[in-house]
Amino acid sequence: MSAFVALLARDVRLATRAGGSAMLALAFFAAVATLVPFGIGSEPKLLARVAAGIVWIAAVLAGLLALDRLFQADYEDGSLDLLALSPVSFEGIAAAKIAAHWLTTGLPLTILSPLLALLLNLPTKAYITLFVSLLVGTSAISAIGGVAAALTLSIRRGGLLLPLLVLPLLTPALIFGAGAVLAKLDRIENGAIWFLAAFSAVAVLLSPFLTAAALRFNLAE
Amino acid sequence: MFAYANPKRFMELSGRVLPWLAGVTAILFAVGLYLSFAAPPDYQQGDTVRIMFIHVPAAWVAMMAYGFLALASLISLVNRHPLADVAAKQAAPLGAMFTALALVTGSLWGRPMWGAYWVWDGRLTSFLLLLFLYLGYIALRNAIESETRAAKAAAILALIGVVNLPIIEFSVQWWTTLHQGESIFRAGGPTIAAVFLWPLFAMAAAYTLLFFTLLIVRIRTDILERRARALTMGHAA
Numbered sequence: 320m321s322a323f324v325a326l327l328a329r330d331v332r333l334a335t336r337a338g339g340s341a342m343l344a345l346a347f348f349a350a351v352a353t354l355v356p357f358g359i360g361s362e363p364k365l366l367a368r369v370a371a372g373i374v375w376i377a378a379v380l381a382g383l384l385a386l387d388r389l390f391q392a393d394y395e396d397g398s399l400d401l402l403a404l405s406p407v408s409f410e411g412i413a414a415a416k417i418a419a420h421w422l423t424t425g426l427p428l429t430i431l432s433p434l435l436a437l438l439l440n441l442p443t444k445a446y447i448t449l450f451v452s453l454l455v456g457t458s459a460i461s462a463i464g465g466v467a468a469a470l471t472l473s474i475r476r477g478g479l480l481l482p483l484l485v486l487p488l489l490t491p492a493l494i495f496g497a498g499a500v501l502a503k504l505d506r507i508e509n510g511a512i513w514f515l516a517a518f519s520a521v522a523v524l525l526s527p528f529l530t531a532a533a534l535r536f537n538l539a540e
Numbered sequence: 541m542f543a544y545a546n547p548k549r550f551m552e553l554s555g556r557v558l559p560w561l562a563g564v565t566a567i568l569f570a571v572g573l574y575l576s577f578a579a580p581p582d583y584q585q586g587d588t589v590r591i592m593f594i595h596v597p598a599a600w601v602a603m604m605a606y607g608f609l610a611l612a613s614l615i616s617l618v619n620r621h622p623l624a625d626v627a628a629k630q631a632a633p634l635g636a637m638f639t640a641l642a643l644v645t646g647s648l649w650g651r652p653m654w655g656a657y658w659v660w661d662g663r664l665t666s667f668l669l670l671l672f673l674y675l676g677y678i679a680l681r682n683a684i685e686s687e688t689r690a691a692k693a694a695a696i697l698a699l700i701g702v703v704n705l706p707i708i709e710f711s712v713q714w715w716t717t718l719h720q721g722e723s724i725f726r727a728g729g730p731t732i733a734a735v736f737l738w739p740l741f742a743m744a745a746a747y748t749l750l751f752f753t754l755l756i757v758r759i760r761t762d763i764l765e766r767r768a769r770a771l772t773m774g775h776a777a
Contacts (some may be wrong), residue, residue, distance in 0.1 A: 461637065
């Protein structure tokens with residue numbers, strides 16, 4: 320367990336220090352959300368309607384950004400081989416890295432989201448729903464993204480392939496996440512947030528095993 | 541079943557079966573197309589109803605192909621049968637083609653019926669996502685140089701896809717429901733007239749056999765390519 324925590328702490332530190340991906344992902348998240356009004360117009364009513372969707376799409380894209388280095392950096396410099404020899408199981412390595420990814424992208428951008436919601440004129444009553452949907456849903460981004468990152472490990476420019484693999488799989492999260500906020504705006508109860516929670520729970524539970532399987536065959540050769 | 545998973549035995553057997561399979565496929569297509577044109581125009585859809593005879597079977601086969609892909613992937617992961625892996629690899633482009641065919645014919649049908657080539661309704665959208673799943677599988681497979689790694693990575697992706705597919709389907713249905721409801725497989729029997737049902741089933745059988753015919757051709761080509769490569773390497777050494 321202490322090795323697991325050490326690995327988690329190491330990855331969080333690597334992501335948050337100079338040259339790390341955490342700040343970049345956050346800046347990218349803000350930049351995407353800021354760009355949209357320039358593309359679709361600044362009409363407040365329109366923005367209020369699409370705000371949740373924009374924030375959610377920006378979150379999904381920002382989540383992708385740091386994925387291609389999730390395992391690859393350690394794979395290239397040999398750290399992953401050393402980790403494989405350590406007492407932590409492959410499942411443990413996968414879980415620690417996915418958790419670190421979420422702590423350094425999913426969580427910060429969830430915290431930043433109310434600010435973007437403000438810029439995009441989201442009605443105040445939907446703030447909490449947006450916040451909770453991101454808090455729950457970004458874990459699915461890290462979980463599913465983690466598997467894809469491990470699958471593309473041996474590809475030199477695997478990052479280019481990641482969006483094609485991850486985005487279709489993440490559609491349910493986007494639909495339920497943005498849908499929960501829209502339902503709140505329309506004052507309807509449709510349980511979207513619970514569907515999102517279920518989706519994330521399954522993704523988070525299965526992901527370490529699938530990621531570990533992918534790491535195993537990539538290191539086997 | 542695994543007795544035939546031996547490539548050599550597969551080549552013998554498939555070589556004997558293939559001409560018959562291709563022949564039956566051709567006959568079914570002839571019958572199906574004849575029935576499609578012989579059917580009377582629909583009282584609502586007019587002649588556009590005939591697009592359904594090439595559209596619906598394509599959609600069925602596209603979904604069946606993904607099921608086949610996932611099953612073959614599972615067998616290749618668990619039992620490590622090389623032939624299962626070749627079958628999965630060769631089923632993917634076929635499945636993608638049938639998905640694309642279903643999308644194109646669907647949008648051609650949609651133009652006169654809905655007034656638009658594309659509407660963001662549940663079934664269209666989930667088929668578009670199915671196409672992306674196929675393309676992701678093919679891209680991942682092609683991007684990984686080592687054949688064994690490519691096989692395993694692609695198999696895991698196919699299995700994730702097949703688990704996620706019903707969820708995607710559900711979420712997209714939840715998201716919007718503009719498409720007409722199920723009209724063929726439902727309790728109380730089909731609601732479409734028998735004159736339309738027969739050409740539909742004939743075409744469905746033809747499409748299914750076409751998938752397997754092409755699949756066998758592709759698997760045979762793959763095996764022959766591997767043999768040719770092995771021979772070349774043998775000569776070079």
